[in-house]
Amino acid sequence: MPTGVALRDVREQLFDAAERVLLRDGPSVLTSRAVTTEAGVAKGVLHRHFADFDAFLAEFxxxxxxxxxxxxxxxxxxxxxxxxxxxxxxxxxxxxxxxxxxxxxxxxxxxxxxxxxxxxxxxxxxxxxxxxxxxxxxxxxxxxxxxxxxxxxxxxxxxxxxxxxxxxxxxxxxxxxxxxxxxxxxxxxxxxxxx
Structure with a gap:
């Protein structure tokens, strides 16, 4: 995804992607890279909205x-x-x-x-x-x-x-x-x- 493009409802997009990865591949495969790839966004997007991956997972x-x-x-x-x-x-x-x-x-x-x-x-x-x-x-x-x-x-x-x-x-x-x-x-x- 190019930089500078506004994402609508990014948290929901990331949560939905995390759920798809979790259901399809299980918890051992659920990483920040897997989530952002599934969501179709740059990896930095997750870290701009959450302190770290465990903070993301807790909110999820x-x-x-x-x-x-x-x-x-x-x-x-x-x-x-x-x-x-x-x-x-x-x-x-x-x-x-x-x-x-x-x-x-x-x-x-x-x-x-x-x-x-x-x-x-x-x-x-x-x-x-x-x-x-x-x-x-x-x-x-x-x-x-x-x-x-x-x-x-x-x-x-x-x-x-x-x-x-x-x-x-x-x-x-x-x-x-x-x-x-x-x-x-x-x-x-x-x-x-x-x-």
Whole structure:
């Protein structure tokens, strides 16, 4: 790209390029050069907008976690409609069908990135922590509506669902689990809780 040409929405362009590289090639190939090449910009562009590559990655993760907000709202609004298992199955497929699994691998792969993210998320892995909060909020709403047992421990069910779903989706190179497999996992975890 010639110098002096204004780039519109350069941060978003770089974040989208990082996601494509991460999904296609994995965290070990995600470098500033790979991102700028994928984005079609000069390498210096990234460093003009971010202090270093780990600062870029931290902002990338925060941006992608922020994109979960519509999913959180949609799941919360589904409380009282459809079936609990169906709503959770859809939410988990949507969550883990996105870049979430690859971002977990990236955070695990890069110590400095993990350290920077601790300022925002003192515990847990950001994408998974937000997902647990999303599921817990939904289950709490269903419990208030009487579709989940009043004594159901949603604080335990939510991380169990997220952890088990993560295991189902963890192999980025293989086919995604079938909907029936995800639904079976959800119904098994919730067996004693759903009314």
């Amino acid at each position: 993760v925060r941006d992608r976690v922020g994109r979960m907000d519509p999913q959180v709202a949609a799941l919360r609004e589904s409380a009282g409609t459809g079936t609990v298992a169906g709503n959770l199955t859809d939410a988990l497929i949507g969550l883990f069908g996105s870049a979430a699994v690859a971002i977990v691998a990236l955070i695990t792969f890069r110590d400095e990135l993990r350290a920077r993210l601790r300022h925002t998320w003192p515990a847990g892995v950001p994408v998974l922590t937000e997902a647990v909060t999303m599921i817990e909020g939904y289950l709490g709403a269903e419990r208030e509506l009487g579709r989940i047992a009043s004594d159901a421990e949603v604080e335990m069910l939510a991380p169990t669902l997220i952890g088990t779903a993560h295991l189902l989706f963890a192999d980025r190179t293989g086919p995604a689990p079938e909907r029936d497999s995800v639904r079976k996992m959800v119904t098994t975890v919730l067996a004693g809780a759903v009314r």
